Amino acid sequence: xxxxxxxxxxxxxxxxxxxxxxxxxxxxxxxxxxxxxxxxxxxxxxxxxxxxxxxxxxxxxxxxxxxxxxxxxxxxxxxxxxxxxxxxxxxxxxxxxxxxxxxxxxxxxxxxxxxxxxxxxxxxxxxxxxxxxxxxxxxxxxxxxxxxxxxxxxxxxxxxxxxxxxxxxxxxxxxxxxxxxxxxxxxxxxxxxxxxxxxxxxxxxxxxxxxxxxxxxxxxxxxxxxxxxxxxxxxxxxxxxxxxxxxxxxxxxxxxxxxxxxxxxxxxxxxxxxxxxxxxxxxx
Amino acid sequence: xxxxxxxxxxxxxxxxxxxxxxxxxxxxxxxxxxxxxxxxxxxxxxxxxxxxxxxxxxxxxxxxxxxxxxxxxxxxxxxxxxxxxxxxxxxxxxxxxxxxxxxxxxxxxxxxxxxxxxxxxxxxxxxxxxxxxxxxxxxxxxxxxxxxxxxxxxxxxxxxxxxxxxxxxxxxxxxxxxxxxxxxxxxxxxxxxxxxxxxxxxxxxxxxxxxxxxxxxxxxxxxxxxxxxxxxxxxxxxxxxxxxxxxxxxxxxxxxxxxxxxxxxxxxxxxx
Amino acid sequence: xxxxxxxxxxxxxxxxxxxxxxxxxxxxxxxxxxxxxxxxxxxxxxxxxxxxxxxxxxxxxxxxxxxxxxxxxxxxxxxxxxxxxxxxxxxxxxxxxxxxxxxxxxxxxxxxxxxxxxxxxxxxxxxxxxxxxxxxxxxxxxxxxxxxxxxxxxxxxxxxxxxxxxxxxxxxxxxxxxxxxxxxxxxxxxxxxxxxxxxxxxxxxxxxxxxxxxxxxxxxxxx
Numbered sequence: 001x002x003x004x005x006x007x008x009x010x011x012x013x014x015x016x017x018x019x020x021x022x023x024x025x026x027x028x029x030x031x032x033x034x035x036x037x038x039x040x041x042x043x044x045x046x047x048x049x050x051x052x053x054x055x056x057x058x059x060x061x062x063x064x065x066x067x068x069x070x071x072x073x074x075x076x077x078x079x080x081x082x083x084x085x086x087x088x089x090x091x092x093x094x095x096x097x098x099x100x101x102x103x104x105x106x107x108x109x110x111x112x113x114x115x116x117x118x119x120x121x122x123x124x125x126x127x128x129x130x131x132x133x134x135x136x137x138x139x140x141x142x143x144x145x146x147x148x149x150x151x152x153x154x155x156x157x158x159x160x161x162x163x164x165x166x167x168x169x170x171x172x173x174x175x176x177x178x179x180x181x182x183x184x185x186x187x188x189x190x191x192x193x194x195x196x197x198x199x200x201x202x203x204x205x206x207x208x209x210x211x212x213x214x215x216x217x218x219x220x221x222x223x224x225x226x227x228x229x230x231x232x233x234x235x236x237x238x239x240x241x242x243x244x245x246x247x248x249x250x251x252x253x254x255x256x257x258x259x260x261x262x263x264x265x266x267x268x269x270x271x272x273x274x275x276x277x278x279x280x281x282x283x284x
Numbered sequence: 285x286x287x288x289x290x291x292x293x294x295x296x297x298x299x300x301x302x303x304x305x306x307x308x309x310x311x312x313x314x315x316x317x318x319x320x321x322x323x324x325x326x327x328x329x330x331x332x333x334x335x336x337x338x339x340x341x342x343x344x345x346x347x348x349x350x351x352x353x354x355x356x357x358x359x360x361x362x363x364x365x366x367x368x369x370x371x372x373x374x375x376x377x378x379x380x381x382x383x384x385x386x387x388x389x390x391x392x393x394x395x396x397x398x399x400x401x402x403x404x405x406x407x408x409x410x411x412x413x414x415x416x417x418x419x420x421x422x423x424x425x426x427x428x429x430x431x432x433x434x435x436x437x438x439x440x441x442x443x444x445x446x447x448x449x450x451x452x453x454x455x456x457x458x459x460x461x462x463x464x465x466x467x468x469x470x471x472x473x474x475x476x477x478x479x480x481x482x483x484x485x486x487x488x489x490x491x492x493x494x495x496x497x498x499x500x501x502x503x504x505x506x507x508x509x510x511x512x513x514x515x516x517x518x519x520x521x522x523x524x525x526x527x528x529x530x531x532x533x534x535x536x537x538x539x540x541x542x543x544x545x546x547x548x549x550x551x552x553x554x555x556x
Numbered sequence: 557x558x559x560x561x562x563x564x565x566x567x568x569x570x571x572x573x574x575x576x577x578x579x580x581x582x583x584x585x586x587x588x589x590x591x592x593x594x595x596x597x598x599x600x601x602x603x604x605x606x607x608x609x610x611x612x613x614x615x616x617x618x619x620x621x622x623x624x625x626x627x628x629x630x631x632x633x634x635x636x637x638x639x640x641x642x643x644x645x646x647x648x649x650x651x652x653x654x655x656x657x658x659x660x661x662x663x664x665x666x667x668x669x670x671x672x673x674x675x676x677x678x679x680x681x682x683x684x685x686x687x688x689x690x691x692x693x694x695x696x697x698x699x700x701x702x703x704x705x706x707x708x709x710x711x712x713x714x715x716x717x718x719x720x721x722x723x724x725x726x727x728x729x730x731x732x733x734x735x736x737x738x739x740x741x742x743x744x745x746x747x748x749x750x751x752x753x754x755x756x757x758x759x760x761x762x763x764x765x766x767x768x769x770x771x772x773x774x775x776x777x778x779x
Contacts, residue, residue, distance in 0.1 A: 013599070017600050061337065062336070112754075113757050114720075114732065114757055117732055117735060120735055128743045207616070211618075211620065211722065213620060213725075235624055235625065243616050246617075452643055454643055454644065
C-alpha cells in the first residue's frame with residue numbers, strides 16, 4: 001500500500017532520492033565510525049575481550065544455562081498463560097453477570113499493574129505471607145502467567161467476538177445450551193483465528209522473562225553481570241542471541257498467519273497480530 | 285465437553301509439571317553423606333567467583349575446600365552452589381546447601397535462624413576508588429562526590445547517614461556494574477566490605493585501590509543449619525588449624541596477594 | 557495504615573519520578589515513532605532499511621538490555637553524559653532515552669498499521685490529482701491513519717508507563733525501586749505495600765486506557 005504513496009521516480013525524484021541516500025549514508029557512516037572509535041579508545045574491540053565468546057567454556061557455563069533458564073521460564077509461562085487466558089476469556093463471556101464482572105475485574109487488574117511489581121510481590125511476599133521462599137523462577141512464572149494470561153483472555157474474547165453472529169445463533173437455534181455453543185462451535189473456530197495473536201503474545205512472554213534478572217533469576221541478562229571482565233562484549237552477544245530467538249518467534253507468528261489465511265476453512269477472520277502496542281506490554 | 289476436558293487436562297498437567305520441576309530445581313541439600321553442597325558467591329572475584337571456564341576461585345572457595353576436605357569429602361564430592369545475600373539463611377534452612385562461605389557476616393539477628401562457625405576473617409566496610417584518586421581518604425571526604433553500592437546492601441546508606449550527608453548515592457544491581465561506573469569516572473567510590481573491594485582491585489590490576497580506612501567491623505563466619513553443634517565444633521577446629529598450618533594465609537595470598545591489601549592477623553574463633 | 561502515613565511523601569516522590577519518565581518517554585516516543593514510520597514508508601530505499609532495522613532491533617531486545625546499553629554503553633564507554641553535575645539525573649535521562657527508543661518502535665508499527673487501514677484508493681486518488689509524496693502523506697493519508705492508530709499507540713503508551721519500572725535496573729529511584737525498599741524493611745506488610753503500589757499504577761494506567769478507548773471511538777473514521 002505504501003508504494004502507492006509515490007509514483008515510479010522520474011529523473012528529478014531519482015536525483016533527490018540519491019541525494020537523500022547519500023546524506024543518510026554519510027550520517028550513518030559517521031555515527032557508526034564515532035561509536036567504533038570511542039569504543040576502540042577504551043579497548044573494547046581488543047581480541048582478548050571477544051575471544052572468550054568463541055570458546056565453548058563461556059557458552060557452556062554462562063550463556064547456555066542462561067538461554068536454558070530463559071526457555072524454561074518461557075515454556076512454563078506460555079502453557080500456564082494460555083490456560084489462564086482460555087479459562088478467564090471464557091468466564092468473561094459468561095452469561096452470568098457476576099461471573100463476567102468478576103472475571104473482568106481480575107483481567108483488568110493484572111493488565112493494569114506492571115509486571116515487575118507483580119514479580120516483586122510474589123517473590124518478596126512468599127516468606128511473610130506463605131512462610132516459604134520461592135525460587136525466583138516461580139515468581140517470574142507466576143507474574144508472567146497472570147499478566148500475559150490476562151492479555152490472552154482478551155485475545156480469546158476478541159477472537160470469539162469476531163466470529164459471525166450467525167454461528168452462535170445457529171447453535172442456539174438447534175437447541176444447544178450457551179455453554180455448549182461456546183465449547184463446540186465458537187472456541188474451536190476462534191482459536192484457529194487467534195493463533196497468530198497468541199504467538200505474538202508469546203514473544204512478549206519471552207522478552208518479559210528477562211525481567212526476572214531483577215529478582216535474581218539467573219537468566220541470560222544476569223549472566224552478563226557474571227562476565228564482569230567483558231561486560232560490554234557479553235551484552236552485545238546476549239543482545240544478538242535475543243534478536244535471533246525473538247525474530248524467529250515473530251517469524252513463526254507471521255508464517256502461521258499466512259498459512260491460516262490460505263488454508264482457512266472456518267468462517268473466522270484471522271486476526272492480524274492485534275493491539276500492536278500490546279506487544280510491549282508490561283515489561284521488557 | 286471434550287474441549288473443556290482436554291483443556292483442563294492440559295492445564296492440570298502443565299501445573300503439575302511446573303510444580304514438579306520447581307521441586308526439582310531445589311535438590312535435597314548435600315545428598316546425604318557422600319557429597320557436600322557449599323553455598324558461595326559467584327560474582328565476587330578473589331572471594332567467591334565463577335570463572336569463565338566454569339571453575340570456582342576465591343578466598344572463601346579455598347577455605348571451603350579446606351574445610352570440606354577436613355570433614356572427609358574428596359575434591360570431586362564438593363559441589364558449589366550460588367547463594368546470593370538474600371537467600372543464605374533460607375538455603376541453609378531448606379537444606380539446599382550444607383554450609384555457607386559467602387562473605388557471611390555473623391550477626392545476632394542471623395543467629396536466630398542459623399549457626400555460625402568462626403569467624404574466619406574480620407573485614408570492615410571500606411571504599412574502593414580509582415588508583416589515581418587522592419582526595420578520598422575516608423567516608424567523611426565523600427561529601428559532594430558519588431558513591432556506588434549494590435541494591436539491598438545497607439553500606440551506602442550508612443555512609444550517608446553517619447559520615448557524609450552530602451554524598452550522592454547510586455545503586456546498581458551488581459558489583460561489576462559499580463566497578464564499571466567507577467572505572468568510567470561516573471562514580472567516585474564504591475563501598476562494601478574491604479576484602480570484597482580487594483578482590484576487585486586484584487581483578488583489575490593497577491586501576492583501583494582500597495582506601496584502607498575501614499569504618500565498621502564484619503565478622504565472616506561459616507553458616508550452618510541451626511543446632512548442628514557437632515559440625516560446628518568440627519569446623520571451628522578446622523578453622524583454627526587453617527590459621528596455624530598456613531592454609532589460611534595461602535588462601536589469602538593466592539587470591540588477593542596482588543591487591544595491595546595486607547593480610548591482617550587471624551581472628552579468634554567464637555565457640556558459643 | 558501507619559506505614560502509608562509515614563511513607564506517603566516518599567511513595568509520592570517515587571511515583572513522581574515514574575510519571576516524569578512516562579511523560580517524557582511518551583513525547584519522545586511519539587516524535588521518534590513518527591519519524592521512524594516516515595522512514596519506513598518513504599521512497600528512499602536506504603531510509604526504509606534503516607527504519608526497518610531500528611524497529612526490528614529495538615522491538616526484539618528486552619528493555620533491560622537496552623537500559624544496560626544506555627548506561628554502560630553510551631554513558632560509561634562512549635562518554636555520553638547528559639547531566640554532568642548529577643549522576644542520578646544522568647541515569648534518569650538515559651532511562652528516558654531507552655524508553656523512548658524502545659517504545660518508538662511500537663509507536664511506529666502502530667502508525668504503520670494505521671496507514672494500512674487507509675484504503676489504497678485514497679492514495680491513488682491523491683496521486684491522480686498530482687499531489688507529491690509529502691503532500692499525500694501529510695494531507696490525505698496521515699489524518700486518516702492517525703485516527704486509526706490511536707488504539708495501538710495508546711496501548712504502547714500504557715505499556716510504556718508500566719515499563720518505567722524497568723528503569724530500576726540502572727538505578728533510577730522510581731516506584732518499583734521504592735516498593736522493593738519498603739518491602740525489604742517491612743516484610744510483614746508486603747500485602748499492604750503491594751496494594752498501595754498496585755493502586756498507584758492503576759491510577760495511571762486505567763484512566764489512560766479509558767481515554768484511549770474513548771478517543772479511538774470518538775475519532776474513528778466512519779467507512
